[in-house]
Amino acid sequence: MKTYAELLEAITATSGEARDAVDPATGEVIGKSPTQTIADLEAAIDTAEAAQPAWAALSDDERKAYLHRAADAIKDSAEALAELLSREQGKPLNGPNARFEVGGCEVWTRTAADTPLPVEVLIDDESGYAEMHYRPIGVVGAISPWNWPMMISIWQIAPSLRMGNTVVIKPADTTALSVRALVAVMNQVLPEGVLNIVTGPGRTVGDALTKSPKVGKIMFTGSTPVGKQIIEASADNVTRLTLELGGNDAGIVLPDVDPAAIAEGLFWGAFINTGQTCAALKRLYVHDSIYDQVVEELAKFAQNVPMGVGLDENNVLGPLQNRNQFDTVDRLVKAAKDSGARVVLGGDPDYDAAGNFYPTTIIADIDPHNDLVVEEQFGPALPVIRYTDLDDVVGLANELEFGLGSSVWSADRANALAVAARLKAGTTWINSHGGLHPMVPFGGAKHSGYGREFGVEGLKAVSEPHVISG
Secondary structure: OOOHHHHHHHHOOOOOOEEEEEOOOOOOEEEEEEOOOHHHHHHHHHHHHHHHHHHHHOOHHHHHHHHHHHHHHHHHOHHHHHHHHHHHHOOOOOOOOHHHHHHHHHHHHHHHHHOOOOOEEEEEEOOEEEEEEEEEOOEEEEEEOOOOHHHHHHHHHHHHHHOOOEEEEEEOHHHHHHHHHHHHHHOOOOOOOOEEEOOOOHHHHHHHHHHOOOOOEEEEEOOHHHHHHHHHHHHHHOOEEEEEOOOOEEEEEOOOOOHHHHHHHHHHHHHHHHHOOOOOEEEEEEEHHHHHHHHHHHHHHHOOOOEOOOOOOOOOEOOOOOHHHHHHHHHHHHHHHHOOOEEEEOOOOOOOOOOOOOOOEEEEOOOOOOHHHHOOOOOOEEEEEEEOOHHHHHHHHHOOOEEOEEEEEOOOHHHHHHHHOOOOOOEEEEOOOOOOOOOOOEOOEEOOEEOOEOHHHHHHHOEEEEEEEO
């Protein structure tokens, strides 16, 4: 399945109930994704449960080898996967987008395979001997979102498989074909039953997955309200959870920066994937002494970044993935405009356009408690808030229920680190925002979720700790 046509043919529904997969840039139907049922889900869970003992019985080196073969398969079909992802999700091929995401799938799969997790000797002295082992949990239920559908699926799949679990994945309805394609490519080399996918209505199939007593772990990336529902649904089975939930990340710009030097970093921190990233910069606080210069330099950079249909090699920003998200961004920008905030760039979508394109938008002179600031917009609209007092702005950054990421921008690293230490977030970046590394644990604080992914901590999160003492 190395061509787009071969890939689409392998995963598109030809009979039974199906959902149209629609290109959000053009409105074109690109294929049909099967609409499966709870019975299909239960069959997939049974398959995963039956395959798990043999998979777990393989040596660690054997599972690593399988993951490397899966990464090879992803690499071999990379261009076809990227084209499908661009057509269904909307993100352009170039820039930090579709090809970047597929490349990330390969890298994260190889890293999950190669990260060492040896037996830990806890004590070895006159008081006794104890060591920690990490065993498989069993079946992992993975629920992935529509913004980075392939890469986030890999974040769930690869470490779970490495540790001897089997997986049943339920992708978001609007990007189901992308994840079906990824799974189909990996299943060319994985043993039968180890990796399973069910596509169907999230409120029925997804809910049943979280409630299944045969599923020992749920991994979910998505909104905080849905995360809370998963906590409730999984409670009776005491299911292990990793939840990466909503984010409304704050960035604080200290008065010692060069506005022109940080403009590009600010832009990509906020507008990567057209703002549709949980850990994107979503509210920017800038000191009064350089406020106007930062706004000017940011807008100057932003107005030259091309947005359009993802298959056009010139574009690096695309449409919003679905109309509901377009409406959310539009509502919040209108509320900001109505409040008297200043539109520096954008804010004027073409409502008659075929695609879900919302222009790159920068809003200045906005109240720190405006809806565009305190709600997660998840799109290409950035509010820039003026501040004068450092204590006040740290309080504003911390006052919301979210705590996924944050950033501090300064020419003085010591000052930046001092401010970073005061922020309540799972990650705080210095002079950048949103960059992830497969060996650096990632996850949220407060209502942005709990549990960590990536690296050693990510492997432990999909394992059952087992102490052997004596």
